[in-house]
């Protein structure tokens with residue numbers, strides 16, 4: 144199989160791990176990365192996730208050697224590498240803008256790095272053939288980049304990086320210029336290729352779905368610091384803060400007064416709403432934030448009042464539907480409580496604005512955080 148022969152005779156990961164230790168990067172007075180400690184295991188697929196400006200690209204560029212560090216060190220096993228120029232790190236980069244040579248055909252674009260490294264002609268031909276087969280572009284080898292679609296160009300960029308058998312592949316939002324359908328297709332291809340080649344990969348994205356789908360481990364950055372790191376399942380199920388919860392689909396972040404605490408549960412009340420949920424860590428203050436995913440609300444059958452015990456053994460909220468949007472398999476809805484609190488939820492079908500519904504959500508699906516951060 145082409146994917147296997149591309150790394151024939153080589154270990155799946157050419158090192159044990161890469162470590163960033165206390166890495167900071169400042170631009171003038173602005174701190175883009177603030178004392179990052181991160182260990183990337185050989186063979187793993189790690190996603191750096193966060194909103195625009197949180198420091199993702201800076202972290203990647205520091206790893207690549209394109210940006211010098213303001214503080215800290217980068218190690219590859221026992222070798223300190225932060226002083227090495229990019230070409231001596233032996234890492235491959237894939238950017239969102241492909242950065243292909245427009246005047247060179249696909250084949251020469253992919254061969255370029257090998258020619259620079261003075262690899263023999265026969266060896267170049269063999270490895271380029273394999274890389275093109277891997278990204279399913281063998282039939283397009285003689286075209287110029289301008290004659291290819293965006294997705295095909297991005298596949299050339301990926302082939303060009305992996306053909307060098309880099310120790311680490313660094314990808315900076317490689318799919319962000321593609322349309323939604325192609326993005327999902329390419330995502331699967333990148334995952335498949337990682338499974339076949341086992342190349343250690345660091346992948347920067349602001350798209351939580353992409354990070355969760357691709358990565359073995361997700362590292363969420365906030366203002367230059369690591370806010371949470373864990374498997375996709377961990378970060379999705381147990382977000383460490385309201386910031387992460389907001390990223391992981393907890394669209395309802397309701398700041399409310401703490402009313403009572405009983406063993407393992409906490410009840411919040413405000414604006415005609417009462418919600419009982421599970422505290423996430425310490426919740427010491429008089430106010431807290433209840434985080435609920437829209438899809439965790441279900442529409443209750445009978446009439447009820449906000450705060451009464453629902454059949455789900457949890458919470459009941461009465462809301463007036465303001466907007467309901469058809470999304471194919473489901474209807475996304477926005478409603479308000481009697482006291483004007485906006486709530487996002489799902490409906491089985493579209494309803495007229497003004498319709499009153501009762502929503503229930505079990506207490507286990509309500510995460511309570513110590514405050515909006």
Ligand SMILES: Nc1ncnc2c1ncn2[C@@H]1O[C@H](COP(=O)(O)OP(=O)(O)OP(=O)(O)O)[C@@H](O)[C@H]1O
Pocket residue numbers: 170173174175193194195196197198199200201202349
């Ligand atoms: N060359 C630079 N000069 C000055 N400030 C910079 C420079 N590069 C980045 N920054 C600042 O550092 C911070 C982090 O930027 P970075 O590009 O790493 O964020 P990002 O998370 O990758 O964002 P995006 O998703 O928008 O690319 C931002 O506040 C940014 O304005």
